[in-house]
Amino acid sequence: MKGYKKVIGRSSTAVQKVYLGEHDVLIIDGTWIEEYRRIPYTDITAVVWSQTQARMAACVLSGSLFLLFLLFRYAADAQTPINAFFCGALLFVLLYSVLKGGTVKCALRSRVQQVNLKSTNRMPRLRKLLRELEPRIEEAQGRGPLTAEEVREHHKAMQERATADRRGRASAARQGQTATPPPLPTAVPPPLPTLPTPRSVAAETE
Amino acid sequence: MSTRYEPPLCVKCREPLRLGRLGNDMSVACECWDDNTLAVYPAFLLEDSTAAYEETSVDGSTAPCFAHPERAAVAECAVCGRFACSLCSVQEGERTLCLDCFGKVEGSSDRPHNVTRWDDICIAGALLPCLLLWPTLVSAPTTVVLSIRNLRKPRTGLRPLSRTKLTLALVLALAECVGWGFVFFMAASGGPA
Numbered sequence: 234m235k236g237y238k239k240v241i242g243r244s245s246t247a248v249q250k251v252y253l254g255e256h257d258v259l260i261i262d263g264t265w266i267e268e269y270r271r272i273p274y275t276d277i278t279a280v281v282w283s284q285t286q287a288r289m290a291a292c293v294l295s296g297s298l299f300l301l302f303l304l305f306r307y308a309a310d311a312q313t314p315i316n317a318f319f320c321g322a323l324l325f326v327l328l329y330s331v332l333k334g335g336t337v338k339c340a341l342r343s344r345v346q347q348v349n350l351k352s353t354n355r356m357p358r359l360r361k362l363l364r365e366l367e368p369r370i371e372e373a374q375g376r377g378p379l380t381a382e383e384v385r386e387h388h389k390a391m392q393e394r395a396t397a398d399r400r401g402r403a404s405a406a407r408q409g410q411t412a413t414p415p416p417l418p419t420a421v422p423p424p425l426p427t428l429p430t431p432r433s434v435a436a437e438t439e
Numbered sequence: 440m441s442t443r444y445e446p447p448l449c450v451k452c453r454e455p456l457r458l459g460r461l462g463n464d465m466s467v468a469c470e471c472w473d474d475n476t477l478a479v480y481p482a483f484l485l486e487d488s489t490a491a492y493e494e495t496s497v498d499g500s501t502a503p504c505f506a507h508p509e510r511a512a513v514a515e516c517a518v519c520g521r522f523a524c525s526l527c528s529v530q531e532g533e534r535t536l537c538l539d540c541f542g543k544v545e546g547s548s549d550r551p552h553n554v555t556r557w558d559d560i561c562i563a564g565a566l567l568p569c570l571l572l573w574p575t576l577v578s579a580p581t582t583v584v585l586s587i588r589n590l591r592k593p594r595t596g597l598r599p600l601s602r603t604k605l606t607l608a609l610v611l612a613l614a615e616c617v618g619w620g621f622v623f624f625m626a627a628s629g630g631p632a
Contacts, residue, residue: 234598259597265563267554269597278483279447281456283475338450344482345526347448363478374481381463384479388458391444391486 240365241358247351253365256373258341260348272343274373279342280366282359287336292327299323333357444486449475505537516540557589558601561608565615579615582608 237252237259252259257271302320306312339353339362353359371377379387446455449469456475461467466476504510504524512522516537529541564582568574586609589600 237597261598265556265560267556267598269554276482277480278486279480280478281447281450281475283450283473340448340450342447344486347453349450367478370480376481379479379481379483381461381465384458384465384477384483385461387484388446388461392459395444 238365240362241350241352244352244354244358246354249350249352251350251352251362253369258366260341260350262351270348272341272348274370276343276345277341277366277370277374278344280339280363281342281347282337282339282353284356285336285338287354288330288333291330295323295326295330299327447475447477447479449473554596554598556600557585558604558608561586561589561612562604565608565611569615575615576619579612579619582612583616586612 237254239252241251248264250261257273260270262268306316333355335356337356337359339350339359341348341350353362446458449456451473452471456467466474468474502512502522504512505521506527507524510524513525514523514528514535516523517534518540521537523537527538528535561582564578568578586605590605
C-alpha cells in the first residue's frame with residue numbers, strides 16, 4: 234500500500250490490520266468489507282494495554298489434554314492414528330501458546346476516541362507496534378512519552394478545574410432560582426374603545 | 440486546539456482510569472481489578488476540562504454539535520446544514536463539511552471509510568464452493584461476471600483491488616465452467632457420465 238507500512242497483520246483470533254503512514258495510523262477492520270479508521274499522530278494521547286490470562290488458560294488446557302491422551306495412548310495401549318493425531322494437535326497448540334508470548338488486550342487512545350487493537354493480542358506484537366509508533370509520535374508531537382509524575386499532575390489539575398467548574402455552574406443555577414422575578418409594569422393600559430351597540434344606535438336615531 | 444479532558448479507559452471494562460493512582464511504572468489498577476499499563480504522549484496535555492465551553496460558537500450562542508452535544512458548534516455543514524464542532528468539521532476546498540458529508544462527496548473517493556474487497560470475494564467464490572462441488576454450477580458463472588466487472592474498474596483508493604487475485608479467480612471460475620460444460624456435453628451425448 235502506497236505510503237503506508239504494515240505493522241500488524243491479522244491474528245489467529247481477530248481480523249484487523251494496522252498500517253503506519255506519514256501522518257497517521259490506519260486501522261483496517263474486517264475481511265470482505267473493510268472499514269478504515271485514521272488516527273493522526275498528533276492526536277494520539279496514549280496506548281493502553283493489559284495482560285490477560287488467555288495464554289495461561291490455553292497452556293493448561295492443551296497441556297492437560299495432551300498428557301491425558303498420551304497416558305491413554307501408552308497405558309491403555311491405544312496406539313491408534315486418531316490418538317496420535319490428537320496428541321500432535323494438542324502439542325502444537327501448547328507449543329504455539331508458549332512460543333507466541335503473553336497475551337494482552339490493547340487500545341489506542343486519541344483525543345476523541347479509544348480504538349481497541351484486536352490483532353495486537355500478544356506482547357511481542359505490542360512491543361513491535363510501540364517500537365514503530367513511538368518515533369513517529371515523537372516526531373509529530375515534539376517529544377517522547379510523558380513520565381508518571383507529569384500524567385498525575387495533569388490529571389489532578391484537570392479534576393480540580395472540572396470540580397470548580399461544576400461548583401460554579403451549580404451556584405449560578407441556585408442564584409438564578411432564588412432571584413426575585415422582575416416587577417410587573419405598573420402603568421395602567423389605555424381603556425378599550427367602546428363600540429356602538431345596536432341598542433345605542435337605535436336610541437340615537439329615535 | 441484543546442479538546443475536552445477524558446482520561447483513558449480500561450481496556451477490559453471501558454471505565455475511566457484513575458490516573459491519580461498511576462504508579463511510577465506507568466501501571467494503574469482499574470476498579471475491575473485489572474492492571475492497565477500506559478504509554479502517554481504529549482497530546483494528552485492538550486486536553487482541557489473546560490475546552491468544550493470555551494470554543495467560539497457558530498453564531499455567538501452555544502449551539503451544540505450534532506455528534507457531540509456537550510461541545511459547542513463552530514461551523515455549519517455546507518451540504519446537510521448540521522452544526523459541527525471543531526472535531527467534526529472538515530475543510531473541503533472553500534466549503535466546511537461534517538464528517539458524514541465529507542465521506543460522501545466526490546473527490547474524497549481516495550479516502551473511503553468502507554471498501555468491499557471484491558478480489559477476496561471472487562477468490563472465495565471460486566474456491567469455497569469446490570468443497571461441495573455442485574454449488575460451483577451457480578458460483579462459477581457469478582464469479583466470472585464479478586471478476587470481469589472488477590477487472591475493468593480503475594485501480595483507485597488506498598488499497599486497490601488486486602488484479603492478480605481477480606485474474607486467478609477468473610481462471611479458476613472459467614475452468615469450473617468448462618468442467619460443467621464437459622459434464623453436460625458427456626451427459627447429452629450418452630457418454631460415461
